[in-house]
Amino acid sequence: QLVLTQSPSASASLGASVKLTCTLTSGHSSYAIAWHQQQPEKGPRFLMRLNSDGSHNKGDGIPDRFSGSSSGAERFLTISSLQSEDEADYYCQTWDTGIPLFGGGTKLTVL
């Protein structure tokens, strides 16, 4: 059974970079995922599709500061030049046997 695992929290300083991780269960390392951002008191927003080879396609208006990469069963979201508005919850998501699945989310704090 496919499960997406994310660390509950992360923090980084204003202007720095941070790398968030989403891990797929064993046997699902070929799966593409999506990353979504949810700022406080707002709805989720699609950031990008991230493939197993690390290629990614970003959603409308997503800044160049957001990028994705992959290694085995791990999918990464890197945010560079952190800004205050990047403080948000980040969810990974994929689709398996006809249904969408979400990771538990990572709460990013910008110090």
Added chain:
Amino acid sequence: EVQLVQSGSEVKKPGESLKISCKGSGYPFTTNWIAWVRQMPGKGLEWVGTIYPADSDTRYSPSFQGQVTISADKSISTAYLQWSSLKASDTAIYYCVRGIIPCLDYWGQGTLVTVSS
């Protein structure tokens, strides 16, 4: 421009029925799945169910099977989520979102459902 526009907030009493809507525009409505996602206060995103508007093929999360009904009217590019008998535990924000496998890419603005006596 792809848009999903949801119906407005609702306040209901336990036992009442409710149907909320999600209207798509800017793309061929029948060619993509529409998923419904619940977010309870302070919690993460939970998949409720999905529908393929072209043929109304519908899937439900086991947690929501029998508790809600998802439908779509492709003639007006609108999907629906409905309850026949609301419970206080249904209080949440419900989002519709377009599915282009494996991603969910365009989100509605959310509908706040409050169930309280």
